[in-house]
Amino acid sequence: MRVSTYPLVDAGEAAALVLEHTPILGSEMRPLADCAGRVLAEDLIAPAALPADPVSAVDGFAVRAADAGRTLRILGESAAGRPYAGEVAAGTAARILTGGVVPDGADCVVMFEDVTAAGESVTVPAALQPGSNFHAAGADVRAGERLIASGSALGPAEIGLAAAVGMPELRVGRRPRIALLSTGDELVEVGRTPGRGQITDSNRWALLAALREAGAEVNLLGIAPDRPDELRELVTRALQDADVLVTSGGVSVGTHDLVKPLLESLGTVHVGRVKLKPGKPFTFATLGAGKVAFGLPGFPVSSLVTFEVFVRPALRKMQGLAQLQRPRLAVRLGFDARAVGDRTEYHRVTLHREGRDLVAQTTGSQSSSRLMSLAGAHALVRVPPGDQGMERGSFSEALILSLP
Amino acid sequence: MRVSTYPLVDAGEAAALVLEHTPILGSEMRPLADCAGRVLAEDLIAPAALPADPVSAVDGFAVRAADAGRTLRILGESAAGRPYAGEVAAGTAARILTGGVVPDGADCVVMFEDVTAAGESVTVPAALQPGSNFHAAGADVRAGERLIASGSALGPAEIGLAAAVGMPELRVGRRPRIALLSTGDELVEVGRTPGRGQITDSNRWALLAALREAGAEVNLLGIAPDRPDELRELVTRALQDADVLVTSGGVSVGTHDLVKPLLESLGTVHVGRVKLKPGKPFTFATLGAGKVAFGLPGFPVSSLVTFEVFVRPALRKMQGLAQLQRPRLAVRLGFDARAVGDRTEYHRVTLHREGRDLVAQTTGSQSSSRLMSLAGAHALVRVPPGDQGMERGSFSEALILSLP
Numbered sequence: 001m002r003v004s005t006y007p008l009v010d011a012g013e014a015a016a017l018v019l020e021h022t023p024i025l026g027s028e029m030r031p032l033a034d035c036a037g038r039v040l041a042e043d044l045i046a047p048a049a050l051p052a053d054p055v056s057a058v059d060g061f062a063v064r065a066a067d068a069g070r071t072l073r074i075l076g077e078s079a080a081g082r083p084y085a086g087e088v089a090a091g092t093a094a095r096i097l098t099g100g101v102v103p104d105g106a107d108c109v110v111m112f113e114d115v116t117a118a119g120e121s122v123t124v125p126a127a128l129q130p131g132s133n134f135h136a137a138g139a140d141v142r143a144g145e146r147l148i149a150s151g152s153a154l155g156p157a158e159i160g161l162a163a164a165v166g167m168p169e170l171r172v173g174r175r176p177r178i179a180l181l182s183t184g185d186e187l188v189e190v191g192r193t194p195g196r197g198q199i200t201d202s203n204r205w206a207l208l209a210a211l212r213e214a215g216a217e218v219n220l221l222g223i224a225p226d227r228p229d230e231l232r233e234l235v236t237r238a239l240q241d242a243d244v245l246v247t248s249g250g251v252s253v254g255t256h257d258l259v260k261p262l263l264e265s266l267g268t269v270h271v272g273r274v275k276l277k278p279g280k281p282f283t284f285a286t287l288g289a290g291k292v293a294f295g296l297p298g299f300p301v302s303s304l305v306t307f308e309v310f311v312r313p314a315l316r317k318m319q320g321l322a323q324l325q326r327p328r329l330a331v332r333l334g335f336d337a338r339a340v341g342d343r344t345e346y347h348r349v350t351l352h353r354e355g356r357d358l359v360a361q362t363t364g365s366q367s368s369s370r371l372m373s374l375a376g377a378h379a380l381v382r383v384p385p386g387d388q389g390m391e392r393g394s395f396s397e398a399l400i401l402s403l404p
Numbered sequence: 405m406r407v408s409t410y411p412l413v414d415a416g417e418a419a420a421l422v423l424e425h426t427p428i429l430g431s432e433m434r435p436l437a438d439c440a441g442r443v444l445a446e447d448l449i450a451p452a453a454l455p456a457d458p459v460s461a462v463d464g465f466a467v468r469a470a471d472a473g474r475t476l477r478i479l480g481e482s483a484a485g486r487p488y489a490g491e492v493a494a495g496t497a498a499r500i501l502t503g504g505v506v507p508d509g510a511d512c513v514v515m516f517e518d519v520t521a522a523g524e525s526v527t528v529p530a531a532l533q534p535g536s537n538f539h540a541a542g543a544d545v546r547a548g549e550r551l552i553a554s555g556s557a558l559g560p561a562e563i564g565l566a567a568a569v570g571m572p573e574l575r576v577g578r579r580p581r582i583a584l585l586s587t588g589d590e591l592v593e594v595g596r597t598p599g600r601g602q603i604t605d606s607n608r609w610a611l612l613a614a615l616r617e618a619g620a621e622v623n624l625l626g627i628a629p630d631r632p633d634e635l636r637e638l639v640t641r642a643l644q645d646a647d648v649l650v651t652s653g654g655v656s657v658g659t660h661d662l663v664k665p666l667l668e669s670l671g672t673v674h675v676g677r678v679k680l681k682p683g684k685p686f687t688f689a690t691l692g693a694g695k696v697a698f699g700l701p702g703f704p705v706s707s708l709v710t711f712e713v714f715v716r717p718a719l720r721k722m723q724g725l726a727q728l729q730r731p732r733l734a735v736r737l738g739f740d741a742r743a744v745g746d747r748t749e750y751h752r753v754t755l756h757r758e759g760r761d762l763v764a765q766t767t768g769s770q771s772s773s774r775l776m777s778l779a780g781a782h783a784l785v786r787v788p789p790g791d792q793g794m795e796r797g798s799f800s801e802a803l804i805l806s807l808p
């Protein structure tokens with residue numbers, strides 16, 4: 001047993017070091033059906049205006065506004081996909097359906113409900129506004145307009161927009177490939193009965209979910225073998241295909257810890273301990289060839305909190321996202337929050353609405369082994385170290401995981 | 405052309421009708437690796453306490469607090485997975501590593517940094533607190549405790565918790581299976597050049613993304629055939645495997661609309677028009693055998709807004725989620741919001757922080773064909789119909805899509 005030789009790095013400094021050493025991965029073309037949740041890797045520029053032609057927003061009649069109050073002769077019909085080819089001259093009208101092109105000559109559409117139609121003629125209201133009830137050509141999108149900025153996450157509206165301007169595929173950031181490993185002699189596979197001193201490996205499943213939610217593809221390496229040589233070979237092989245190694249456990253100072261020596265032998269350890277609670281043993285290393293490794297602590301809450309603080313922003317950077325951090329909102333504390341020692345604490349809270357405020361309540365004991373402090377939590381509240389703490393009723397910035 | 409015979413239903417009333425007629429689908433057992441984003445279908449109850457044994461939170465020595473200030477004989481070591489079998493009697497200590505079981509007899513753990521160790525003996529500080537630096541047996545989870553309520557969405561912490569208590573699989577709500585169809589003679593496939601009066605089918609790709617994000621599995625039926633008989637056969641066949649039919653377009657009042665007659669022939673239309681802008685032609689039907697159909701309007705924004713207001717809550721109910729609606733937050737309006745006519749409007753806004761407030765800015769022209777009003781939008785602000793409107797600076801409830 002020895003005292004760690006790694007300096008205790010400030011949590012913010014460690015997060016900055018991680019991002020500094022994390023590369024942006026390349027991009028790839030993907031069909032629209034696969035683009036949801038991906039990150040646009042180049043600006044989407046409109047190749048042409050939308051709509052290309054003026055299009056009716058309602059069912060009715062395309063007329064000239066100057067013909068207000070008159071009875072007009074109906075020339076024909078303009079339906080979606082079947083435009084009326086002729087011109088609407090003074091004294092005439094064209095029947096028009098929602099989505100139909102407004103014929104040349106017409107400058108407004110009158111809703112069907114507002115006219116009196118009889119046979120081949122139609123009487124329109126006494127007051128008509130030019131430009132009403134249709135979408136003018138170019139009203140939605142101008143040719144050459146930047147529609148979506150590179151670095152944006154693609155959701156339904158963005159994907160619809162890309163389709164609307166005729167893009168069957170988009171250039172998106174490549175997903176990071178992760179090799180995920182649990183370490184610890186005490187671990188047994190979920191479903192087996194743990195013996196005395198043994199526990200079920202839960203981190204692998206929690207981290208698998210967290211990694212995928214952050215856009216990564218995960219290769220599950222299982223529980224690390226006992227022997228350093230076998231472990232090194234397993235990891236080296238997995239890193240041929242992976243961009244990132246993520247381990248949990250085995251980063252404390254004890255005699256049986258394997259991860260820090262492994263990372264030292266494979267590359268450079270930049271962070272070996274952080275002033276963070278939970279999460280002090282968090283380790284970050286670069287492995288050469290643009291690959292990085294995260295050694296997460298073994299306690300379940302520690303591994304997920306360090307994932308949030310350090311790994312998730314890095315995975316977002318790798319995919320080219322402009323926004324790396326979780327959203328932050330001001331929340332009113334419903335409890336006194338005080339850090340126990342000299343480390344920044346991330347206190348897990350639920351949120352509820354009280355008038356205009358979001359009020360944070362503690363999830364109870366913040367022990368690093370107590371997953372119940374994180375299950376159902378809506379946010380993490382950063383509690384500064386030292387005696388100051390934060391009083392019930394004061395406002396604080398919360399890192400939002402989900403909203404109530 | 406005819407005036408619609410469907411009554412204009414209030415938007416809230418329509419949403420209630422949809423949920424009333426939407427069934428909760430069955431459940432299925434899924435392995436943990438597939439449970440992220442799924443919905444727990446029965447309470448998760450802890451079969452046993454966690455931790456099963458008291459476990460050290462640090463590297464150090466397990467001792468009796470009554471031995472404070474003394475030099476103790478080191479008996480052996482308790483590492484994670486390799487517990488020390490003997491008892492720590494008065495005057496003795498056991499070396500202990502993070503995750504190691506605290507041996508019988510010991511009632512506290514002293515951190516390695518706080519002792520003076522020499523050979524086979526260790527001198528501990530003059531003041532020791534019983535219970536310090538270890539997780540007591542049962543401190544994290546009590547046997548029989550309800551850990552996660554049925555109806556909860558499963559994220560990383562919930563999945564980790566299920567693993568920790570030894571559940572290799574969980575009972576989750578079945579995903580809704582959707583048959584998705586675009587209708588409209590004006591539609592061309594994305595990537596083909598539209599002729600005059602034609603537009604690219606964008607709704608299918610936007611709705612595919614929205615449906616999947618809401619947890620559904622989607623069968624893409626393409627663009628509907630022109631002829632009612634072919635359409636009916638296609639839909640009938642698809643509904644053998646699908647729980648839900650979703651169409652876009654073809655629900656206005658025009659002569660070329662196919663969807664309402666189709667739904668009338670297959671089941672019962674409960675909603676044929678709503679007092680909602682965008683989204684007036686929204687249609688909802690039950691088809692028998694617990695199947696439902698959503699006829700969404702053809703304009704891109706209308707289809708996505710009616711998806712948000714009506715379809716997404718229904719898909720969440722089908723999966724058994726307790727929380728059906730998007731989260732709502734109070735936002736300060738950065739613009740005057742006024743409804744144009746007698747329909748409730750969902751105005752698309754971006755959000756930004758100003759001090760403790762979230763401030764909503766309009767995304768510009770709210771035309772139902774302008775997807776740019778929804779791309780990058782963070783929220784929908786509900787604007788009541790009539791002249792009242794909502795003034796810049798006033799607070800409003802916003803339906804949150806994402807946070808800035």
